[in-house]
Amino acid sequence: MGFLGPIPADKLAASYNVHTQTLTLSAEGEARNYTTGIQFERQSWLGGYKFNLEGWTGPLADPESYEHYTHEQAFQLQMPSRVAPSGSVIIATANHPSGVAVPVRFLGGFIPPAENEATEKATTAPAQAAAGAAPAAAPVEAPHAAPQLMQPDNQKINVLFKMPFNIQEGDRVPTGGTVTMKFDPSVLTLEKAGIQGTNIVWTLNSLKTGNTQVIVTVTGGIAQYVIQKIYDVRIFVLD
Structure with a gap:
């Protein structure tokens, strides 16, 4: 059944509503x-705002079979900020695991002034980004070490179907x-x-019934670290 992991994207876009302080990210591709x-x-991430694009994959109907998807998601945060003074966000996908810089289209207010040459390039996105289409973003190096x-080791759990x-x-x-x-959420409910x-x-x-995963993630605050615990869950019925 579903196992969590990065998925590919052909198009990525980002916009920020200055009045509501809402960052909206969108992705489109074949999964x-x-x-x-x-x-x-x-x-x-100390370098600014960074996101992973991920999904639950499985069971595979056909290893070579793909289906088209679109996804849009909003986040309440402040831009620009001391941790992200630029006009772009980093999004990591299956086809760009190190991440790509996606320029942010600012709505309802002035675009923040560029802090440096890199920021100026990000805030002056091409016309296709202004129209909502994804720019041809290039892979980027993180300016700070990743956490x-x-x-x-994975922990294994065997549970009866429909038993908490x-x-x-x-x-x-x-x-x-x-x-x-x-x-x-297609396999388990809280x-x-x-x-x-x-x-x-x-x-x-x-x-x-079947196999799935539960993932618990603990992130550090001042000390940058990530502890990820994966529980392999087998759901079965008694014969």
């Missing part, structure tokens, strides 16, 4: 059949850090979440 739950996931990624099960993580979040949990003792506990239930 493996079947891919669901496509989303932009914001990353911890250290730590991935413990728990995923838990310590509630001691680093200063400025985050704890998030992701799953394939029944409740809360604090039990010193743990964050998520109670999930199954919608289908």
Whole structure:
């Protein structure tokens, strides 16, 4: 069933509404059949605003079969800011794993002044970007080192179909850090979440039988690191 990973994109675009402080990202392309739950996931990055384009893929109807998709998603954030003074965002995809610089089209206000030559080029996007089409963005190098990624060995969970099960993580979040949990919504559903003792506990239930994953990500705040715990979940029925 669904396994989370990066997906390719043929077109990427970004716009920012100055009045509502809303950044809207869009992507279009061909993804493996079947891919669901496509989303932009914001990353911890000292160089500005960076996002991964990812989705839940599987089961594969045909390894060579692809289907067209479009996706649009909004984020509430402030641009420009001290951490992202430029007029562009970085988006990493399956075909550009290091990321591409996507110029931001500013709406409802003045475009922020360029901080440097690189920013000026980003804020003066070509006419096709102004019309909403994706520019031919080139891969970019991150100006700062990416956060250290730590991935413990996968943990395996066997659960009965339609029987709730728990995923838990310590509630001691680093200063400025985050704890998030992701799953394939076509396979699992979240029944409740809360604090039990010193743990964050998520109670999930199954919608289908088969295999899927639950991913818990802990990001550092001041110390830049990412701990990603992957739970391989097997959902079965008793004979």
